[in-house]
Each structure stands twice: as C-alpha cells, then as structure tokens.
Amino acid sequence: MRMRTLLLASIRILSWPLYLIPARGRLGLIKGLMVLDSRVGQPKDALRRQFQVLDMADKVISERAMVYGDGIHPKHRLTRYHDFFVENIAPKSTVLDVGCGYGALARSIATRVEGVRVTGIDSDTPRLTQAREANNPDNLEFVLGDALQDLPPAKWDVMVLSNVWEHIAHRVEFMRGLLAKVQPKKVLIRVPVFERSWHLPMRKELGIGYFSDSTHFIEHTLAEFADETAQAGLKVESQDIRWGEIWAVCVPLTASGDVPSVDT
Template sequence: MIKIATRLFIWLNTFSYKVISVLVVKENGGIHPKHRILNYHKFFLDNISVNDSVLDIGCGNGSVAYDLSKKAKRIVAVDIVEKNIKNAKEKFSNENLEYVLGDATNFEFGEKFNAIVLSNVLEHIENRIDFLSKIKVLSPKILIRVPLLNRDWLSVYKKETGMEYRLDSTHFIEYTEESFKEEIEESGLKIEKYYIKFGELYSIIKKYE
C-alpha cells in the first residue's frame, strides 16, 4: 500500500511540474519566468564579444538570441520547430538577428562563427557525439547549458525506481557531471571551465590546439 501511494504521489509530482510549466508561461505573457529567475542569459552574454558572430542552435522562442543580438555583431538562430521560428520572428526580432528553420544535426551552415550557443539543447539530441564533432569545426568556442539528473534527490530516486525522471520526455539523456565530461572528451573537445547553478551545468567548451 505504501509503495502504491508513493508511486502515485511521485507521478503527481512529475505531472504537476509539466502543468505548472505550461501555466506559468501563459501567466507571464508567453515567457517562462525561469529566464528571469535563473538569469541564465547572462552566462552566454558574458562569454561573447561585441564583434562576434554567434550561432544559437535550438533557439526556441528566440529570447536568448535576441539578448545576444543586443551585444554581438551578428546572430544566426536555428530551430527545428516552425512555430518556434514564427513566434521568435514576431516577438524577438532585430536587424542583426537572422532566424533559420532547420535541423542543426544535418544542416549545412556554410560559414563559421566566433561562438556557438547550446542552451538546453544537447540533451534533446540522440547522436550527440556526432553532432558535437560536426559543429566543432564551425567555431573555436561552444557555450553549453544542460540540466543535471542530480538536480534533486527525487529525480535520482525516480530513475532508480523505474519511473519517468526526465524534465522533458524528449530528452535522450539527463546528464551527471561525469557523463557530461565523458561525452565532451569523446567528441574531441575540452572543458575550459564549468559551474553548476540551480541544478544546471554551464560550460565553456573549446577544441584542443
């Protein structure tokens, strides 16, 4: 009986998180309040320069790309979802910001950039080693933000007990520090520095000289 009750409340926890995420976006004019609370845009802004050309892969609603466009020289923002690109163009446009509809895992960019941004994107890609190996030739620097499995004890417990533990059902992986480091190394890249905040890992990735 206790096991059944525990599983029920854990399921409710997962379901509630998803519902809350949808509702707070609607309550806040289409923008998730996590952008403000986590202030994660600052990480990307702090690691680009005014003369940079930046590629934002998996740009979503365009809010990160827009903030980057207010500092960098040029931004190319790519997303695989047509609705995301449409909304981004409507809400977050700028003269130096170009939105592109496409799948970055097989898209031919035809140019190089000073930096690449992957903000909560890598975990959505199945063949991550191949993807990182492909994009590393496009830029000397990749700025990555990913959620961690051990963001709280309950997420780890959910996985241990065979329940849904992912923040998003489209995630192919929920990283630990160790698994993230292993994938970066396997991709022929190196972590210049990283830190963890609110259960997310922020890292500056570069190629070996």
C-alpha cells in the first residue's frame, strides 16, 4: 500500500505540466501523435502499433472506472450481468461461485435469491481477502484455494463460472473435474465471445494478441464454445450473446449422454 501511494504521488508530480494544457489540447496532442505514428512504415505495422495504443487506453480506462466505482467495476452495474445469474438460480439453492474474485457476484446472489447458501472460491489471496472484508451476509462464505483441490466436502445445486473458464488452459478436463466433484444440477457460464468485434479477426490476421486479458487462454468462437461444453459433458439449455459475451445455462449430462431426471 505504501509503495502504491508513493507511486501515485510521483505520477502526480511528474504530470503537473500537463495541467497547464487545456483538456481539449491534450486530447488533440494525443490524436496528433497517433496519426503521425500511423503514417510511419507499412499499414500492417502501423495497425499493430495502433492496437497496442488501444490496449493501453483500455487498461487506463478500466483502472479509472474502478476508482470511479469505489473499488467495484461499473460494468457490474451497467451491464446488469448479475441479473442473468440471479434469475437462473432457484430459491433455497446451494451455489458455488468458482473464481469468485472480490465477491461482487456472490454477494448479489446471496442477497437477492431467497434462502440460498453461497460459497465463493478463489486462489488469488488479495482478491479473496477483499471479498472476506466486505459487508457479507451470513449465507455467504469464501474459501481460499483451488476449486479442484480445496473445496470442503459438499455438493452444490448450482455452479457459477463468471469470466473464469477462459482463464483455464485445459478447460474440458477442468470442467469434467468440477462436475465430478461438485455434482451440480445446473451450471451457469459467462465468457467473452470472439465474434464481438471485427477487431479480433483483424488482430488475429496481423499476428498480434486479441484477448481482452493477458491471462486468457481462449476467447471462444460460438463453435468452440459449443464444442467444449459438449466435450466437458454439458448440455447448453439456453444461450444469449450480450455485451460481447456468451451467457449460457447448462446442465450436466449423465454417462449415457442424457440429462439427469432431476428437478432443477
């Protein structure tokens, strides 16, 4: 925390001359530099550099958005993606949120679905600490560790993976392991979709990274998502494309390939 404070103070000191330039002038300067740079070299090379600039801008915007939201990213509120999970969880369910992060979604489920009990698990110590230190209801608990190794002995009715599956290298094996361990009746998945913008196939054509997060191993095409869920032993009951993401309601298949005859 002290190092972060010192870093922010240094940035303020070094950036003070910029305050002498009006905001419109600063933006004009940035645009002018981008245009000048885009004219250097071949269009392919220029596009690669411009996409790098776009990535840096996205990181700055996300950081400022977190500050604006007092530590909670405004996308939770603006996209209302919590509603998708809440609306697909029955009252009195037991819910496991895999990769719960700082617990924003887990808290929404715990406070908005009647009679539920929610367990969030994450292996990131700082984020899990932040989750535990928040104002949490009594029906919500957090576990630090690996979902395949450190879960308490229990079963959950609903398993949630919100922007988690794309962070896993061996996704099919991971999902099969979770299904065997957790034995959920329903699985709710949210992942970024490749077909959300022409920028992604353009980046792929240019041979540069097209993931929205450097820790992603994939950003699924619709065909890839269908293939991987089927291989993992899931049937997609419903699927929406919203905000550049796939929001899917899935049910596990039995060994024979049938949907279990269980009231969900």
